Amino acid sequence: MSEAIAEYLVNTLGDKFSPEIVSFIVSMLPILELRGGLIAAKLMNVDFLKAFAICYIGNMLPIPFILLFIRKIFNLMKRIPKVEEIITKLEARSLRKADNVKKYRLLGLLLFVGIPLPGTGAWTGALIADLLDIRIKHSLPVIAAGVFIAGVIISILSYGLLGLIGF
Numbered sequence: 001m002s003e004a005i006a007e008y009l010v011n012t013l014g015d016k017f018s019p020e021i022v023s024f025i026v027s028m029l030p031i032l033e034l035r036g037g038l039i040a041a042k043l044m045n046v047d048f049l050k051a052f053a054i055c056y057i058g059n060m061l062p063i064p065f066i067l068l069f070i071r072k073i074f075n076l077m078k079r080i081p082k083v084e085e086i087i088t089k090l091e092a093r094s095l096r097k098a099d100n101v102k103k104y105r106l107l108g109l110l111l112f113v114g115i116p117l118p119g120t121g122a123w124t125g126a127l128i129a130d131l132l133d134i135r136i137k138h139s140l141p142v143i144a145a146g147v148f149i150a151g152v153i154i155s156i157l158s159y160g161l162l163g164l165i166g167f
Contacts, residue, residue: 001118002031002032002035002036002039003039005031005032005036006026006032006036006037006039006040006043007039007040007043009022009025009026009032009036009040010022010026010040010043010044013025014044019040019041019044019045019046020041020046020050020054022040022044023037023038023040023041023044023046023051023054023055023058024037024054024055024057024058025058026039026040026055026058027054027055027056027057027058027059028058028059028061028062030121030123030124031121031123033059033121033122033123033147033150034055034056034058034059034121034122034147034150034151034154035116035121035150035154037051037054037055037058037059038051038052038055038151038154038155038158038159039154039158041054041055042158042159048155048159051159052151052155055151056147056148056151059121059122059147059151060122060143060144060147062123063122063123063126063140063143063144064136064140066123066126066127066130067126067129067130067136067139067140068136070126070127070130071130071131074087074091090127091127091131094124094127094128094131095128095131097112097119097120097124097128098112098128098131098132100112101125101128101129101132102132105132105134106134106138106139106142109125109128109129109134109139109142109143109146110142110145110146110149111146112124112125112128112146113125113142113143113146113147113149113150114145114146114147114148114149114150114153115149115150115153116150116153116154121147121150122143122146122147125139125143125146126139126143129142129143
């Protein structure tokens with residue numbers, strides 16, 4: 001699914017912006033994050049190291065704001081009757097995914113963000129960290145490390161780095 005969305009965004013934005021800007025924008029989006037950004041960068045033939053740096057920064061840019069403000073934003077949004085139900089479901093779904101984060105705290109958060117599976121990543125990790133009251137001074141570096149790990153894993157898959165090292 002990420003591949004299809006990334007491809008759609010490349011086709012939609014690719015003639016309006018540079019490949020680097022498109023990769024950066026895709027990396028900032030929830031669901032796609034760095035994974036989608038690297039796929040977009042590969043589709044647009046962006047050099048690997050440049051793509052990795054751009055996508056990493058793009059994915060990390062919203063995270064401090066999520067950690068600092070998401071609960072306040074959610075509390076404001078909950079004042080709207082129809083939106084309250086959506087926010088409550090989102091929080092509940094995030095907490096259901098947080099079992100290992102609850103159990104192992106920072107190691108669980110690192111693995112949650114670092115293993116690129118559907119529904120994991122920095123955005124959800126930041127939400128879970130906030131809901132579990134993990135302080136930003138602890139959660140931000142762990143999420144940053146998790147994004148890096150996810151980037152390495154996705155790079156191996158999307159850029160074929162295994163072939164470069166002889167596999």
